[in-house]
Amino acid sequence: xxxxxxxxxxxxxxxxxxxxxxxxxxxxxxxxxxxxxxxxxxxxxxxxxxxxxxxxxxxxxxxxxxxxxxxxxxxxxxxxxxxxxxxxxxxxxxxxxxxxxxxxxxxxxxxxxxxxxxxxxxxxxxxxxxxxxxxxxxxxxxxxxxxxxxxxxxxxxxxxxxxxxxxxxxxxxxxxxxxxxxxxxxxxxxxxxxxxxxxxxxxxxxxxxxxxxxxxxxxxxxxxx
Amino acid sequence: xxxxxxxxxxxxxxxxxxxxxxxxxxxxxxxxxxxxxxxxxxxxxxxxxxxxxxxxxxxxxxxxxxxxxxxxxxxxxxxxxxxxxxxxxxxxxxxxxxxxxxxxxxxxxxxxxxxxxxxxxxxxxxxxxxxxxxxxxxxxxxxxxxxxxxxxxxxxxxxxxxxxxxxxxxxxxxxxxxxxxxxxxxxxxxxxxxxxxxxxxxxxxxxxxxxxxxxxxxxxxxxxx
Numbered sequence: 001x002x003x004x005x006x007x008x009x010x011x012x013x014x015x016x017x018x019x020x021x022x023x024x025x026x027x028x029x030x031x032x033x034x035x036x037x038x039x040x041x042x043x044x045x046x047x048x049x050x051x052x053x054x055x056x057x058x059x060x061x062x063x064x065x066x067x068x069x070x071x072x073x074x075x076x077x078x079x080x081x082x083x084x085x086x087x088x089x090x091x092x093x094x095x096x097x098x099x100x101x102x103x104x105x106x107x108x109x110x111x112x113x114x115x116x117x118x119x120x121x122x123x124x125x126x127x128x129x130x131x132x133x134x135x136x137x138x139x140x141x142x143x144x145x146x147x148x149x150x151x152x153x154x155x156x157x158x159x160x161x162x163x164x165x166x167x168x169x170x171x172x173x174x175x176x177x178x179x180x181x182x183x184x185x186x187x188x189x190x191x192x193x194x195x196x197x198x199x200x201x202x203x204x205x206x207x208x209x210x211x212x213x214x215x216x217x218x219x220x221x222x223x224x225x
Numbered sequence: 226x227x228x229x230x231x232x233x234x235x236x237x238x239x240x241x242x243x244x245x246x247x248x249x250x251x252x253x254x255x256x257x258x259x260x261x262x263x264x265x266x267x268x269x270x271x272x273x274x275x276x277x278x279x280x281x282x283x284x285x286x287x288x289x290x291x292x293x294x295x296x297x298x299x300x301x302x303x304x305x306x307x308x309x310x311x312x313x314x315x316x317x318x319x320x321x322x323x324x325x326x327x328x329x330x331x332x333x334x335x336x337x338x339x340x341x342x343x344x345x346x347x348x349x350x351x352x353x354x355x356x357x358x359x360x361x362x363x364x365x366x367x368x369x370x371x372x373x374x375x376x377x378x379x380x381x382x383x384x385x386x387x388x389x390x391x392x393x394x395x396x397x398x399x400x401x402x403x404x405x406x407x408x409x410x411x412x413x414x415x416x417x418x419x420x421x422x423x424x425x426x427x428x429x430x431x432x433x434x435x436x437x438x439x440x441x442x443x444x445x446x447x448x449x450x
Contacts, residue, residue: 062293069287069329071336089374096332099372103328104294107321111296136371143368146361147324149314 002028005116005160006109008101009033009059011046013185013207014163017175018120019054021162024178027116030058032105036097037067037075042195046186053181062104071095074189081189083200089128090202092189098131102140106157110150118160125168125210127202137161168210176216183219196223227253230341230385231334233326234258234284236271238410238432239345239388242400244279246387247343249403255283255337257330261322262292262300267420271411278406287329296320299414306414308425314353315427317414323356327365331382335375343385350393350435352427362386393435401441408444421448 005027009015022029033047044061051059070076072094079091098121105117121132130136141159145151163171175182187207188197197204199222211218230252234240247254258272269286276284295301297319304316323346330342346357355361366384370376388396400407412432413422422429424447436443 060293064289066332068285069332069336089377093374094332095335095374096328096369096372099328099368100325100332103321103324107291107294107319107325110320111294130374130377131372133371136368139364139368139371143324143361143364144321146358146364147321147356149318149320149355152314152355 002026003116004028004030004112004114005118006030006032006105006112006114007118008105008120009047009051010120011043011050011185012120012187012203013175013180013182014120014122014171016050016180016182016185017171017178018118018162019050019056020175020178020180022118022160023054029056030060030112030114031056032108033059033061034101034104035061035063037065039074039077039189040191040193042186042191042193046184046195049184053184060108062108064100064104066094066097066100069095081201083198085202085205089130092127092202093129096131098129098136099140102144102159106144106148109157110148113150115150115155116158116160118162120163121161122163122166122168122171124166125206127206134161134164137164167213168206169213172210172214172216187220192223194221196221198223227251228341229253229255229337229339230343231255231257231330231337231339232343233330233345234272234276235345236268236275236410237345237412237428238400238405238407239347239396241275241405241407241410242396242403243343243345243387244275244281245400245403245405247385248279252341254281255285255339256281257333258284258286259326259329260286260288262290264299264302264414265416265418267411267416267418271409271420274409278409285333287333289325289329291319291322291325294320306426308423310427310430314355317352317427318354321356323361324365327369327384331369331373334382335373338375340375340380341383341385343387345388346386347388347391347393347396349391350431352431359386359389362389392438393431394438397435397439397441412445417448419446421446423448
């Protein structure tokens with residue numbers, strides 16, 4: 001029997017590639033997504049399509065309303081998504097988002113007797129979010145062992161970050177080799193209901209450059225301006 | 226101007242004492258509670274009364290439905306709350322609960338530009354939960370710094386645990402000195418809607434012993450059996 005894993009699937013291309021990699025590594029994967037009050041339902045719909053495309057049986061969608069915290073362009077519609085590059089950590093940063101998501105993934109994993117969690121964070125072509133860096137992930141994993149009954153009883157939770165040191169074009173190439181259908185993915189921070197992308201936000205810019213560098217055609221549909 | 230703090234208030238006596246201690250230390254306190262699908266609304270009502278009794282202006286009640294994860298007697302009504310002591314970590318353990326709560330507190334604190342978080346965990350007279358131990362709290366604090374924009378920009382989040390090495394009777398005495406009205410608090414894992422306690426669960430047993438050891442009369446109303 002293959003070892004089980006929980007894979008966080010957001011609807012973007014990174015997590016789709018991460019799911020493909022976890023399957024390639026012969027993990028028996030459950031998918032976990034968060035409906036957290038993000039700007040657009042397109043993200044959750046994309047996550048569902050990606051999970052279905054890989055024939056994953058269990059897809060848990062956890063509802064947690066982070067608009068109760070706000071202070072991010074992704075969870076507060078009164079803050080505009082930036083459409084030009086800026087210095088430092090952008091306003092699309094959601095306070096402690098990966099810690100919240102990994103905590104919930106940890107809780108869910110513990111109930112499933114699963115000790116491998118995959119998350120598609122990347123610290124090369126990214127928006128500069130602190131909770132995408134290797135030192136953060138390592139620290140969370142240490143905390144996870146101390147936090148849980150399973151950890152006290154001897155389990156070691158492994159937080160797998162197969163993309164963390166890859167460039168966006170390397171991720172795109174790897175995902176393509178493993179059968180990711182990029183037309184199902186949505187990266188845009190302000191996609192419309194159909195999943196059509198704005199083409200100008202940070203996430204769109206990183207995606208467009210990644211496909212260009214990879215020499216692969218991007219199937220994304222962009223909003224007509 | 227006093228330094229700001231976020232204090233986690235559950236409705237039990239430990240967090241009430243913690244709030245009193247934070248105020249004694251001259252912190253300007255906001256309260257944070259979690260409506261997480263726990264068995265009884267009495268807990269949230271108690272939290273509200275405690276916060277009001279200390280004239281705290283800001284009381285954030287964050288809704289997060291942990292019945293989506295379940296696997297605990299506190300979030301799954303099909304699992305009975307044990308009424309006799311047992312070996313090991315009991316079924317009232319909620320997977321990764323303090324990591325989830327501290328993650329959300331961290332996110333909220335970051336939006337408030339507040340870097341001091343108080344939590345009433347205790348590793349002496351407690352149910353053996355792993356996420357109440359000092360080594361866990363220290364690890365979470367390290368993770369918090371790495372996880373956040375504020376941390377990257379130089380802030381050090383301090384997780385204050387003033388009760389962690391106190392016995393229950395010491396906590397009760399300390400809280401009484403600082404004006405905690407224990408009649409407002411609810412400790413029972415299966416209190417009824419009025420906040421009346423069962424008297425036999427782990428949490429009730431620890432509370433009853435604590436008041437006895439402290440030589441203080443417990444104002445708790447117990448359910449008539």
